[in-house]
Amino acid sequence: MTNKIIRSIIITAILATGATSAIAAGGGGYGKGGQNSSNANPGQNFMNSWDINEDGTVTLEEIKTKRDQVFSSFDSNEDGFLSVEEYTYFDQARANDMEKHADGQIKGGQKAANSMLLENNDSDNDGRVSYVEFLDGAKASLDLMDNNKDGVITKTDFGRN
Numbered sequence: 001m002t003n004k005i006i007r008s009i010i011i012t013a014i015l016a017t018g019a020t021s022a023i024a025a026g027g028g029g030y031g032k033g034g035q036n037s038s039n040a041n042p043g044q045n046f047m048n049s050w051d052i053n054e055d056g057t058v059t060l061e062e063i064k065t066k067r068d069q070v071f072s073s074f075d076s077n078e079d080g081f082l083s084v085e086e087y088t089y090f091d092q093a094r095a096n097d098m099e100k101h102a103d104g105q106i107k108g109g110q111k112a113a114n115s116m117l118l119e120n121n122d123s124d125n126d127g128r129v130s131y132v133e134f135l136d137g138a139k140a141s142l143d144l145m146d147n148n149k150d151g152v153i154t155k156t157d158f159g160r161n
């Protein structure tokens with residue numbers, strides 16, 4: 001009966017270690033909290049949570065992998081869709097994270113956040129986001145944040161411009 005609560009605590013904790021929008025789901029042991037992401041290091045939180053192999057670039061594959069984990073984390077009833085209700089928890093987790101991290105105040109961070117919105121992932125407009133829709137959103141998400149259009153996300157794509 002407390003499963004749901006525990007789950008949401010875990011999710012919140014996980015998200016707190018990650019980037020603005022996002023999502024370090026999956027319970028990875030890196031990017032642990034306490035790292036102070038400040039304005040001096042824009043994009044650091046994003047990189048911490050999305051750059052899985054820690055090579056300094058976030059590729060489309062890495063975004064897909066993360067989205068897969070995120071989807072699983074928030075699809076509470078495991079029906080293969082993120083419903084409006086399930087999305088509420090997801091939105092909340094991201095909002096909480098935005099407050100904690102400076103990334104949310106910079107261009108790249110805001111874009112990353114927007115790319116996670118339900119309306120930006122619900123391609124067939126049926127009011128819920130399927131697994132396929134969510135993973136397909138990875139490309140749009142990358143394009144949105146890839147300011148210098150080199151096909152990957154690096155810290156240079158973050159900035160106050």
Ligand SMILES: [Ca+2]
Pocket residue numbers: 051052053054055056057058059062
């Ligand atoms: Ca990488």
Ligand SMILES: [Ca+2]
Pocket residue numbers: 074075076077078079080081082083086
């Ligand atoms: Ca669901």
Ligand SMILES: [Ca+2]
Pocket residue numbers: 121122123124125126127128129130133
């Ligand atoms: Ca849909």
